[in-house]
Amino acid sequence: MDSFLSKKADLPCAALAPLVPDANGTAGGEPWFDLIELMFFAYRDFVGDADQLLENFGLGRAHHRVLHFVNRRPGLTIAELLDILKITKQSLNRVLKELLDTDYVVSHPGANDRRQRQLFPTARGKALALDVARLQSKRFSRVFAQLPEGARSDAVDFLLAIVDAGERDKVAAMVASDRTAAHAGTKR
Amino acid sequence: MDSFLSKKADLPCAALAPLVPDANGTAGGEPWFDLIELMFFAYRDFVGDADQLLENFGLGRAHHRVLHFVNRRPGLTIAELLDILKITKQSLNRVLKELLDTDYVVSHPGANDRRQRQLFPTARGKALALDVARLQSKRFSRVFAQLPEGARSDAVDFLLAIVDAGERDKVAAMVASDRTAAHAGTKR
DNA sequence: TGAAATATGTCAATATTGCTGACATAAGGG
DNA sequence: CCCTTATGTCAGCAATATTGACATATTTCA
Numbered sequence: 001m002d003s004f005l006s007k008k009a010d011l012p013c014a015a016l017a018p019l020v021p022d023a024n025g026t027a028g029g030e031p032w033f034d035l036i037e038l039m040f041f042a043y044r045d046f047v048g049d050a051d052q053l054l055e056n057f058g059l060g061r062a063h064h065r066v067l068h069f070v071n072r073r074p075g076l077t078i079a080e081l082l083d084i085l086k087i088t089k090q091s092l093n094r095v096l097k098e099l100l101d102t103d104y105v106v107s108h109p110g111a112n113d114r115r116q117r118q119l120f121p122t123a124r125g126k127a128l129a130l131d132v133a134r135l136q137s138k139r140f141s142r143v144f145a146q147l148p149e150g151a152r153s154d155a156v157d158f159l160l161a162i163v164d165a166g167e168r169d170k171v172a173a174m175v176a177s178d179r180t181a182a183h184a185g186t187k188r
Numbered sequence: 189m190d191s192f193l194s195k196k197a198d199l200p201c202a203a204l205a206p207l208v209p210d211a212n213g214t215a216g217g218e219p220w221f222d223l224i225e226l227m228f229f230a231y232r233d234f235v236g237d238a239d240q241l242l243e244n245f246g247l248g249r250a251h252h253r254v255l256h257f258v259n260r261r262p263g264l265t266i267a268e269l270l271d272i273l274k275i276t277k278q279s280l281n282r283v284l285k286e287l288l289d290t291d292y293v294v295s296h297p298g299a300n301d302r303r304q305r306q307l308f309p310t311a312r313g314k315a316l317a318l319d320v321a322r323l324q325s326k327r328f329s330r331v332f333a334q335l336p337e338g339a340r341s342d343a344v345d346f347l348l349a350i351v352d353a354g355e356r357d358k359v360a361a362m363v364a365s366d367r368t369a370a371h372a373g374t375k376r
Numbered sequence: 377t378g379a380a381a382t383a384t385g386t387c388a389a390t391a392t393t394g395c396t397g398a399c400a401t402a403a404g405g406g
Numbered sequence: 407c408c409c410t411t412a413t414g415t416c417a418g419c420a421a422t423a424t425t426g427a428c429a430t431a432t433t434t435c436a
Contacts, residue, residue: 031321032328033260034363035340038347040253041359043231044274045352060421065228072221078384086232091423093385115383115432133219140220143349152223155346158339159226161331164233171229175222250393266413279394281414303403303412 049135057128062095063104064132070105071121071129073174077110078117084174104128237323245316250283251292252320258293259309259317261362265298266305272362292316 050064059067069084070076078096082089096119099105104125110116121129144152156175163171238252247255257272258264266284270277284307287293292313298304309317332340344363351359 029325031318031325033321034344035328035347036256036321036324037260037363038344038351038359039231039234041355042347042350043227045355046227046350048352062422068224072225079382087422088424089384090386090425094422097385110383113383113433117384130219133221133224136224137217137219139350140223143346146349147345151342151346154339154342156222156226157335158331158343158346159223159230161334162230162234162327163226164236167229167233171226175225248392267411275393276395277413278396278415283393285414297403298412301404301412305413 046136046139049139050132053132053135059098059104060095062091063099066092066095066099067104067121067125067129068132070099070119071126074120075118077119081119099125234324234327237327238320241320241323247286247292248283250279251287254280254283254287255292255309255313255317256320258287258307259314262308263306265307269307287313 047061051061054060054064065085066081069081073080078089078092081096082092085092096105100107103122105119106122107117107119110118140152160168160172160175235249239249242248242252253273254269257269261268266277266280270280273280284293288295291310293307294310295305295307298306328340348356348360348363
């Protein structure tokens with residue numbers, strides 16, 4: 001990491017400016033177009049899996065995100081979900097209502113605080129969430145089958161490092177804890 | 189890579205089933221929730237940079253994508269852009285028209301085939317595209333400053349491997365070729 | 377206990393980005 | 407000259423997001 005940064009300090013003149021962006025990102029270095037574009041292409045095809053499967057059920061990407069996190073963290077409250085998705089409660093409410101109406105998710109008054117709603121996947125919801133997750137995992141299986149040994153762990157480190165510093169701990173905790181298997185929160 | 193796959197072949201009984209999804213993704217293994225969720229969180233924060241900067245200019249994410257690729261590949265035709273973005277020409281046309289009207293992009297009849305339109309960034313367009321790219325590169329600078337030596341190259345490999353197999357060669361070629369500096373296609 | 381704060385639900389209006397279908401124009405090619 | 411291709415455009419619609427305002431139930435605190 002030292003040599004990574006020292007590349008630029010050693011350079012004698014501006015004409016031989018570093019080929020990487022400065023630490024502050026604003027100066028002479030060429031931006032990293034390759035990574036910027038690969039984020040676009042990789043995400044496009046990654047979410048394409050889910051989109052394609054979900055359209056058979058009349059559900060969109062927004063429904064899937066809600067269902068996914070409810071399935072992963074059974075008992076999640078509305079406020080927690082809003083904090084994860086970073087959308088407004090009005091936006092959430094529209095898709096959540098549809099998931100409740102179509103019996104993919106159920107809500108119960110909070111155990112401690114009855115103002116809260118705790119969300120749980122139904123058996124149907126769990127099945128669908130798992131189907132999509134498996135389809136997406138299939139893509140990752142293909143990915144790591146063609147990459148060297150430590151690639152999976154490196155990928156986790158890379159993606160986590162991209163996340164905003166203020167969110168990183170929260171995200172790391174969520175991603176690490178495997179609540180799905182633990183409390184099988186299927187209700188109704 | 190051999191040992192990566194052989195982990196599962198060696199297992200004696202179903203109770204000790206592999207902790208990774210099967211190659212076909214449909215069987216007993218737990219899906220890779222961590223990677224699935226990290227893709228969401230990383231992309232959310234990554235594009236957040238661009239969104240925030242662009243809203244000062246009254247431009248949205250769709251405008252940015254068009255401007256970005258026009259800046260990266262000056263002389264791009266409409267058909268090529270549609271193939272990259274995977275949207276309909278009607279969707280493209282709305283945002284492209286706005287970029288033309290507001291002088292971020294210009295179009296000229298194709299050099300060889302005058303039915304085509306070749307798109308070029310204006311000086312203004314180049315400046316904005318570069319501003320956004322530098323902001324996004326700044327995030328990657330922070331990322332690789334906290335990761336070990338080969339992380340940048342590994343990340344490129346990882347993201348490229350996620351892309352649909354049928355698209356991968358095309359994407360790899362685009363990402364590799366650095367046309368931006370080469371033909372400085374600023375017009376008007 | 378009663379007032380304030382909190383968690384959620386809901387209504388209305390609007391913006392952005394995508395879609396389908398239909399049709400028009402201009403230019404290349406046999 | 408006809409057929410195809412590349413693009414432009416109009417109309418309508420759908421999904422997902424936003425802001426602002428207001429209602430309701432419940433908890434907390436003075």
